[in-house]
Amino acid sequence: MSSTVPKSSNIFWHDCPVGKTDRQKLLKQKGCVVWITGLSGSGKSTLACTLGRELHTRGKLAYVLDGDNLRHGLNKDLGFKAEDRAENIRRVGEVAKLFADAGLVCIASLISPYRRDRESCRALLSDSSFIEVFLNMSLELCEARDPKGLYKLARAGKIKGKVCMMLGV
Incomplete structure (x- = not known):
């Protein structure tokens, strides 16, 4: 996804008096990202x-960022080409x-197939604040579950190219 609007050179970071440490003390928890792929x-x-x-049951404040849910709003303008996936x-x-x-445990749940994209996200935080979890399920299990019907479409030849590769078919 490319933008025709030039980047502004007069944007500056504004620090606020209440910082990350203050928020963590208030919530009595350390904010982090659990990235599930x-x-x-x-x-x-x-x-x-x-x-x-x-986490809620244990009194911890967490929020789930689900990839599909985000494509209904924040990322609804993006497709599934490599550059759109990277922007997503x-x-x-x-x-x-x-x-x-803000001090929350943020649980991000996305396919995120490219290591470089996940590493870019990791670089935004300190390593101890980014926990990557790869669900190493067999292709057979994923295809049997197929909640979106993507594997069926791929097997029928209705999805081609890199999408099939990412699905493993």
Whole structure:
């Protein structure tokens, strides 16, 4: 995704008197990002929501950023070409950083197939604040679950190219 609007050179960071440490003390927790990745149908959203519920039960403030949900709003202008996928991950990484800076446990659940995109998100935070979880489920299990019907479409030849590669078919 490219923009025809030139980047502004007169934008400056504005520090506020209440910082990350202040927010963490108030919430009595350290903000971080738990980045869950894996094939479509591997259980990313299920794990993210279960983790979010468990943290809530334990009195911890968490928020789930689900890749599909974000494509209904923040990322609805993006497609699935490599550059759009990279921008999708970049935007989610920036939002996740804001949540972590606010002192929340941010649980990001996205396919995020490219290591370089995940590493860019990791670079936004200190390493101890970014936890990457890869759900290493078999292709057979993911295809059997197929909640979006993507594997069926790929097998029928209706999805081609890199999408099939990312699905593993």
